[in-house]
Amino acid sequence: MLTYRKAATLSLLFPPTGIPAMMHSLRAARLAREGEIESARHEGERARDWSWYSVGFGLSVYIIAFLAWLLLTNNHAVAQVFFGWSTMTDGGAWKSLLKGFWINVQVFLIAEVLVLVWALVVAIMRLLPGPACKPVRVLVTVYVDVFRGIPALLVILIVGLGLPQADVPFLGDFSDRNYAILALTLTYGAYVSEVYRAGIESVHWSQTAAARSLGLSYTQTMRHVVVPQAVRRVIPPLLNDFIGLQKDTSLIGALGVLDVVSRARFVNNSKGTLTAYSMGAILFLLVTIPFTRWLDWLIRRQQAKTLAGR
Amino acid sequence: MKTSRLIVGLLAAGLLATACGSDSTPAAGTAAPGGTTAAGGSAAPAAGGNDCKPVKAGVLSVVTSLPGPNFWGTTKAEVDPDAIKSGIEYDLANMLAAWCGLKMEFRNENFDAIVAGQIDPKSYDIVLSQVTITDDRAKVVDFSVPYFKADQGLLVNKGTTVKTWDDVKKLTVGVQASTTAEADVQGGAPGWKLDKVKSFPDLASAYAALSAKTVDAVMIDTPINLGQAAQSGGKEEVVAQFKTGEAYGAIFGKGNGKKAIFDPIIQGLVDDGSINALIAKYLGGDPSTVPFVDIPPS
Amino acid sequence: MSFLVLRDVTKTFGTNPVLRGINLEVDLHQVVCLIGASGSGKSTMLRCINQLETVDSGEIHLGGDRVSGRGIDVDALRREVGIVFQAFNLFPHMTVLENVTLAPVKVLGFSKALAEERGVALLKRIGLDDKAKEYPDRLSGGQQQRVAIVRALAMEPRLLLLDEITSALDPELVGEVLNIVRDLAADGMTMMLATHEMGFAKEVSSKVCFLHEGVIHEEGPPEQIFEHPQEERTRAFVKRIIDAGRL
Numbered sequence: 001m002l003t004y005r006k007a008a009t010l011s012l013l014f015p016p017t018g019i020p021a022m023m024h025s026l027r028a029a030r031l032a033r034e035g036e037i038e039s040a041r042h043e044g045e046r047a048r049d050w051s052w053y054s055v056g057f058g059l060s061v062y063i064i065a066f067l068a069w070l071l072l073t074n075n076h077a078v079a080q081v082f083f084g085w086s087t088m089t090d091g092g093a094w095k096s097l098l099k100g101f102w103i104n105v106q107v108f109l110i111a112e113v114l115v116l117v118w119a120l121v122v123a124i125m126r127l128l129p130g131p132a133c134k135p136v137r138v139l140v141t142v143y144v145d146v147f148r149g150i151p152a153l154l155v156i157l158i159v160g161l162g163l164p165q166a167d168v169p170f171l172g173d174f175s176d177r178n179y180a181i182l183a184l185t186l187t188y189g190a191y192v193s194e195v196y197r198a199g200i201e202s203v204h205w206s207q208t209a210a211a212r213s214l215g216l217s218y219t220q221t222m223r224h225v226v227v228p229q230a231v232r233r234v235i236p237p238l239l240n241d242f243i244g245l246q247k248d249t250s251l252i253g254a255l256g257v258l259d260v261v262s263r264a265r266f267v268n269n270s271k272g273t274l275t276a277y278s279m280g281a282i283l284f285l286l287v288t289i290p291f292t293r294w295l296d297w298l299i300r301r302q303q304a305k306t307l308a309g310r
Numbered sequence: 311m312k313t314s315r316l317i318v319g320l321l322a323a324g325l326l327a328t329a330c331g332s333d334s335t336p337a338a339g340t341a342a343p344g345g346t347t348a349a350g351g352s353a354a355p356a357a358g359g360n361d362c363k364p365v366k367a368g369v370l371s372v373v374t375s376l377p378g379p380n381f382w383g384t385t386k387a388e389v390d391p392d393a394i395k396s397g398i399e400y401d402l403a404n405m406l407a408a409w410c411g412l413k414m415e416f417r418n419e420n421f422d423a424i425v426a427g428q429i430d431p432k433s434y435d436i437v438l439s440q441v442t443i444t445d446d447r448a449k450v451v452d453f454s455v456p457y458f459k460a461d462q463g464l465l466v467n468k469g470t471t472v473k474t475w476d477d478v479k480k481l482t483v484g485v486q487a488s489t490t491a492e493a494d495v496q497g498g499a500p501g502w503k504l505d506k507v508k509s510f511p512d513l514a515s516a517y518a519a520l521s522a523k524t525v526d527a528v529m530i531d532t533p534i535n536l537g538q539a540a541q542s543g544g545k546e547e548v549v550a551q552f553k554t555g556e557a558y559g560a561i562f563g564k565g566n567g568k569k570a571i572f573d574p575i576i577q578g579l580v581d582d583g584s585i586n587a588l589i590a591k592y593l594g595g596d597p598s599t600v601p602f603v604d605i606p607p608s
Numbered sequence: 609m610s611f612l613v614l615r616d617v618t619k620t621f622g623t624n625p626v627l628r629g630i631n632l633e634v635d636l637h638q639v640v641c642l643i644g645a646s647g648s649g650k651s652t653m654l655r656c657i658n659q660l661e662t663v664d665s666g667e668i669h670l671g672g673d674r675v676s677g678r679g680i681d682v683d684a685l686r687r688e689v690g691i692v693f694q695a696f697n698l699f700p701h702m703t704v705l706e707n708v709t710l711a712p713v714k715v716l717g718f719s720k721a722l723a724e725e726r727g728v729a730l731l732k733r734i735g736l737d738d739k740a741k742e743y744p745d746r747l748s749g750g751q752q753q754r755v756a757i758v759r760a761l762a763m764e765p766r767l768l769l770l771d772e773i774t775s776a777l778d779p780e781l782v783g784e785v786l787n788i789v790r791d792l793a794a795d796g797m798t799m800m801l802a803t804h805e806m807g808f809a810k811e812v813s814s815k816v817c818f819l820h821e822g823v824i825h826e827e828g829p830p831e832q833i834f835e836h837p838q839e840e841r842t843r844a845f846v847k848r849i850i851d852a853g854r855l
Binding site for chain 1: 658660682686687689697700
């Protein structure tokens with residue numbers, strides 16, 4: 001243990017940091033034999049640190065090497081198909097993709113806000129107390145089960161093709177983009193409502209007891225005491241669901257709308273490649289990654305302000 | 311509270327987006343040479359204008375399912391669907407629009423939805439999307455007279471030998487989902503059933519699989535495969551085709567009378583060789599040079 | 609009729625009969641202490657009074673009105689009866705002042721300015737007005753409990769229930785909390801305390817009730833209960849307390 005012998009041996013798999021690790025390990029062993037425990041421990045810790053460097057740098061280098069090999073092998077086959085230079089430098093292709101991506105952006109901006117609100121409504125309905133509210137709870141449970149169980153693609157098709165066909169008043173006249181928003185709100189609303197529900201139920205009952213004891217009604221208690229605490233807790237899982245939503249906006253292509261994925265497919269067909277898909281992926285990453293980091297920052301800020309009695 | 315202000319901000323951004331963005335903007339086509347566009351709608355036909363009863367005044371509303379290389383946009387040319395200016399069906403659409411005395415506008419729809427009759431007939435006049443005429447599809451939509459013979463062709467990497475149906479059976483064949491090729495090789499036609507089949511959501515993926523050699527062949531209408539072969543720089547060839555008697559037809563809403571209006575003009579364009587000219591112009595290969603392979607009845 | 613009356617109140621949790629017939633009368637301005645072993649039903653009794661728990665049988669009357677059973681405007685009841693819990697239960701996402709003003713604004717309809725003015729005055733009384741804009745997690749246990757008391761007082765209840773409010777506190781913080789209760793008693797607040805602080809109970813209460821096995825085994829003035837208990841069980845309990853050095 002003192003010498004981190006096993007770790008040092010393993011880290012020889014990446015010699016640049018493995019060799020120092022091994023050297024420190026051997027030195028630690030020697031010092032231990034000579035009875036210099038303090039120095040031996042010191043060397044042992046250096047060995048451990050170098051072993052960790054091996055893990056970090058070694059993995060990175062090997063992964064990059066693997067990816068490079070993947071791209072270049074077989075006469076650049078993968079690189080050409082997925083990262084074809086002529087397509088990636090085609091300004092017209094990027095312009096077309098951006099036109100499509102703007103549609104995805106609209107859809108997820110609006111859908112995200114609607115989901116935040118709708119899912120909370122659903123969660124609260126699911127938690128209404130008392131026997132008189134049982135039919136409501138059952139209805140909502142059915143909604144959640146169904147919409148979590150069906151693929152989002154099916155929901156978009158049924159909503160986007162079915163509603164206009166049935167000539168439903170008002171709902172039958174949406175644009176394709178609004179159908180996509182509706183379908184995604186219904187689908188993701190079901191998932192996110194479960195997240196809210198878990199958050200609400202995780203707020204200790206003593207908070208409700210204290211609030212009710214002050215004379216606050218059920219609604220006031222939920223609104224001022226329970227839901228604010230619940231929402232703060234569930235921001236991380238909500239974030240995960242939203243990234244899924246951002247990507248699922250591409251399902252709007254099923255309604256014939258030329259979003260970024262559909263346009264990428266068009267570019268690919270024109271150029272005989274699959275590179276436009278990579279380009280589309282880059283556009284998505286340009287949104288999802290900053291979004292994730294921003295929300296991480298939001299969470300840190302919230303937690304700094306109010307540690308919930310931990 | 312910062313968060314609620316953020317949400318309001320997002321909502322505002324979204325609503326602003328509502329105001330600006332518009333989806334599925336129909337792309338305007340140019341009138342084919344020699345035609346004039348009618349100013350008004352369906353009433354008095356102007357020069358070249360026959361009464362086509364368009365759903366939108368002054369416009370021939372065309373639906374297609376993109377991508378449709380060589381039919382809508384030529385490969386290596388347009389990368390933006392809004393900028394399509396060529397292609398067999400694009401030109402055909404313009405010819406029909408000119409005959410009607412209308413402007414041509416086209417939009418994109420999902421192929422599955424088209425052949426399932428799910429596109430609202432009140433929203434389009436005609437569909438031109440390399441759709442093969444089948445009895446099942448005819449139950450939900452009206453087809454025009456055939457304008458394009460489409461026997462199934464087999465695209466392979468150069469060097470693959472295919473002389474008999476048994477040779478085909480040894481190959482892993484890629485098909486595009488929802489096409490008649492897919493239906494055929496899954497046993498839709500007698501004797502056609504293949505065991506090693508891979509179905510792809512779009513044609514580009516199937517072709518990519520062929521280059522990557524994860525399939526040995528791609529089966530789809532001969533002219534489409536010929537277009538791909540021409541693009542492959544000699545690496546791929548259409549080595550065989552199989553008689554199916556299939557053909558493309560334009561689609562109209564079931565029973566809405568458009569078939570009677572357009573059939574004569576479409577037949578006329580077939581008869582006077584206009585369509586063959588388009589095929590020669592865009593596909594560069596003559597389907598009749600590809601050897602036929604017989605499929606033994608099972 | 610006394611201000612608070614409990615008549616034959618029973619309450620069972622599952623198979624466990626916690627209250628087996630409580631009979632108690634409390635007059636205005638009285639301070640009643642409930643003592644007894646853990647599980648004897650002290651907390652349950654308090655929670656039944658403001659309907660955090662519902663009684664299985666029996667009745668509770670407050671100011672002449674029935675407040676137990678069905679058909680009661682529970683929110684109205686809770687405006688009259690304040691309760692402070694062992695675990696403080698402050699709202700962690702609100703500042704101290706917001707904790708104190710939330711109910712007066714939302715329930716009593718005070719304007720925010722008025723509620724804050726009164727809230728600050730109350731906080732001043734307990735010496736915590738400088739913490740008004742802090743969040744609860746920055747306060748010590750004793751400070752949080754004092755805020756909890758003030759939060760209940762902000763509603764101007766006619767009856768204040770205190771459920772073992774010092775049991776979760778470090779010993780050196782107990783005193784500051786008890787000081788407030790002492791002041792409230794001197795001001796004439798009608799209170800009912802469940803407590804283990806026997807010395808305090810002896811000092812401040814008008815009446816002490818010893819709960820044993822779900823009933824009030826003995827009740828009387830503090831001198832009686834602590835110095836000459838009449839019942840055997842009471843004697844045994846008090847002796848244990850004294851032996852433990854807590855009296």
